[in-house]
Amino acid sequence: MKHAFVNAQGVLKCWGFVETNEVSDIRLDVAEDFALETRKWRWDGQAWQLYQAPVIKSDKDLAIEELKTLDEKKATVEDVVKLLRRAL
Amino acid sequence: MGKVSPITDHGGLQGLSDDDHTQYVLHTEVDDTPVDGVTTDPISSNWAYDHVAAADPHTGYRLESADHTHQSAGAQAGTLDHGLALTGLTDDDHTQYQQESALTSSRVKGLTGSNNSGTPNTQYDFAADAVVLADTATSLGLVTRLNTGTLTNNVSTAGPAAGGRDQAGAFSASSWIHFYFIWNGSTLSTVSSTVAPPTGPTLPTGYTHWAYITVIRFNASSQLMATKVRGAGVFYNDNNSQVLLSAGTATTETSISTSTYVPPNAVTFGGYGLIIIQDSAAGVGGFLAFRIVTAVDYLLIQKFTQVAAVVDRASAYLSFPNISQSLFYVWEGTPPNQTNEAYLKAINYYVPNGDS
Numbered sequence: 164m165k166h167a168f169v170n171a172q173g174v175l176k177c178w179g180f181v182e183t184n185e186v187s188d189i190r191l192d193v194a195e196d197f198a199l200e201t202r203k204w205r206w207d208g209q210a211w212q213l214y215q216a217p218v219i220k221s222d223k224d225l226a227i228e229e230l231k232t233l234d235e236k237k238a239t240v241e242d243v244v245k246l247l248r249r250a251l
Numbered sequence: 252m253g254k255v256s257p258i259t260d261h262g263g264l265q266g267l268s269d270d271d272h273t274q275y276v277l278h279t280e281v282d283d284t285p286v287d288g289v290t291t292d293p294i295s296s297n298w299a300y301d302h303v304a305a306a307d308p309h310t311g312y313r314l315e316s317a318d319h320t321h322q323s324a325g326a327q328a329g330t331l332d333h334g335l336a337l338t339g340l341t342d343d344d345h346t347q348y349q350q351e352s353a354l355t356s357s358r359v360k361g362l363t364g365s366n367n368s369g370t371p372n373t374q375y376d377f378a379a380d381a382v383v384l385a386d387t388a389t390s391l392g393l394v395t396r397l398n399t400g401t402l403t404n405n406v407s408t409a410g411p412a413a414g415g416r417d418q419a420g421a422f423s424a425s426s427w428i429h430f431y432f433i434w435n436g437s438t439l440s441t442v443s444s445t446v447a448p449p450t451g452p453t454l455p456t457g458y459t460h461w462a463y464i465t466v467i468r469f470n471a472s473s474q475l476m477a478t479k480v481r482g483a484g485v486f487y488n489d490n491n492s493q494v495l496l497s498a499g500t501a502t503t504e505t506s507i508s509t510s511t512y513v514p515p516n517a518v519t520f521g522g523y524g525l526i527i528i529q530d531s532a533a534g535v536g537g538f539l540a541f542r543i544v545t546a547v548d549y550l551l552i553q554k555f556t557q558v559a560a561v562v563d564r565a566s567a568y569l570s571f572p573n574i575s576q577s578l579f580y581v582w583e584g585t586p587p588n589q590t591n592e593a594y595l596k597a598i599n600y601y602v603p604n605g606d607s
Contacts, residue, residue: 165511179496179595180508195425195471195511201498201592 167191167199173206174214175199226250356393357385357462358605359432364465364480372474373407377430377441377464383605384434384460387451394460396432396439404430404441406475410455413440417452424473427466427514434460447516448603463604466514482606486599487512490523498527499593502582504545510576512597517573520600525566527594530556530587537565537586539593542579543572556587573600 167178168188177184178197184190191206205214220228226249233243258264270277331337361380366372378401384394406422408415413433422428422445429444431451435458444452448463465485468476477488487493493512499505513520528537535556540548554565571578582591 164508177496177498177500177592179494179499180511181496181499181501181505183503183505184499184501198494198497 165193165195165197167193167197167206169206173208174216175201175204175206175211177201222249223251356383356605357460358383359462359464360606362464362480362482362604362606364430364478366475366477367403370405371477374403374405375430375467375475376401376403377432377480378402379432379464379606382432382439382462384432384462386460387449394434396434399432399439402432402439402441404443406443406469410442411453413438413442413455413458415442417442417444417446417454422469422473424469425471425511426469428469428475429466430464431461432464433458447514463602465602465604466516468512468514483518483601483604484599485602487597490596490598493597494594495522495597496580496593496595499580499595500582500586500591501580501593502586504542504579504581506577506579507595508577509573509597513573513576513600514602515576517600517602519570519572521598522569522571523566523594523596523598524550524552524569525564525594526552526554527562527564527590527592528554528556528587529560529562529590531559531589533557533559535587536584537563537591538583540581540583541569541571541595542581543574545579548583549578551583560589562590568598569595 164182165178165180166182168176168184168190170176170188173189176188178193178199178201182190199211202216203214204211206212226246230243230246230250233246261267334340359379359382362377363379364375364377367374367376377399379399380397382396382399384396386392386394403414405415406428409419409421410416411418413435416422422443426445427447429447429452431442431444433440433442433452433454435455440455440458441464442452442455442458442461446452447466451461451463454461465480465483467478467485470476476492479486479488495507495509495512509520524539524541526537526539528535533556537554537556539552541550541552543549549571550567550569552565552567554563556563580593580595582593
């Protein structure tokens with residue numbers, strides 16, 4: 164029997180011809196030809212939905228993004244310097 | 252006194268029965284009683300020259316014409332030990348029995364096979380340099396056929412039929428289909444069956460011999476899986492279709508069933524193993540063990556993270572004995588803390604068809 168294993172949020176972690184994975188995983192019966200890519204699908208209780216994992220950005224990346232969206236008319240020199248220091 | 256005429260006729264003499272002539276042998280001295288050392292009194296012609304006519308003068312010997320059954324004690328004694336006294340014990344003298352060799356010697360040599368190019372999902376083509384077919388039902392012995400040419404089996408053809416199934420009903424999806432060469436005394440053909448050797452297929456009418464070819468997966472969509480047959484080996488065409496485990500993260504020994512992609516009668520099978528690891532630190536090891544016996548590592552794939560927070564991979568082609576269509580895997584030690592995923596795919600298997 165083929166099984167898929169999802170975490171508490173329903174995100175696909177693992178699948179195969181195994182009965183167990185990690186203790187905290189939730190096991191689902193799947194068809195023999197099931198072959199979805201792990202971490203890119205989520206089980207919503209009814210069907211599999213494409214899933215976009217949240218991206219964890221570094222402070223540097225966040226500073227660069229803030230610089231790109233900076234309001235030039237309102238920003239002070241001090242604000243810009245702080246952001247540049249974080250971005251470097 | 253008158254004159255007396257002398258007797259001149261020998262027969263007129265008296266005393267003719269006397270033994271006056273010692274140069275002769277007396278008739279009475281000639282008999283059939285052998286006396287050791289006698290030189291002057293011969294034995295009779297009956298005794299001396301008609302020996303064959305004698306009834307059985309040599310009672311100390313066994314007559315050639317006498318029956319000798321080996322069944323009794325005494326004069327007819329002489330029972331034999333079959334294993335010790337006889338030669339030719341390995342000859343096929345007992346035609347009422349099936350030769351053991353006939354049961355075990357059906358085989359193929361130089362076997363090739365692939366899905367039929369025109370109808371790949373339900374037809375399979377086979378050819379062999381040589382086929383030795385055995386008759387396991389009676390005792391007709393072995394039959395060898397050379398250079399079979401390409402023979403196609405259609406698993407959609409109801410049977411028992413040469414070139415088709417050995418059963419009337421369709422084969423079930425997600426099952427294993429065994430293929431056989433079959434022989435009816437003049438025609439070599441094939442038949443497909445759910446039954447593996449040694450039982451073998453239900454033969455079509457008139458067919459007497461079979462030889463095992465191989466076994467192919469009939470998948471969930473009732474299609475013969477895309478494969479190539481070479482000798483005893485069956486090789487999946489698509490490396491990505493036979494995934495047994497995807498992203499396994501178990502840190503306790505976990506059984507993997509191979510029954511979907513490795514047939515029950517496979518001797519061995521080959522796999523492709525891959526690990527993907529990532530840790531917040533460099534130099535952290537990932538150790539993935541495959542086991543064929545519980546708690547004993549059979550093969551290990553290991554890799555150390557090169558750089559912190561960067562994915563590393565390691566892979567290996569693996570060979571496993573087929574033990575009840577299962578094996579085990581486990582992440583050993585403390586796996587990398589960001590990613591530790593184990594993958595295993597079946598890529599081929601080997602069956603006992605007599606080929607190499």
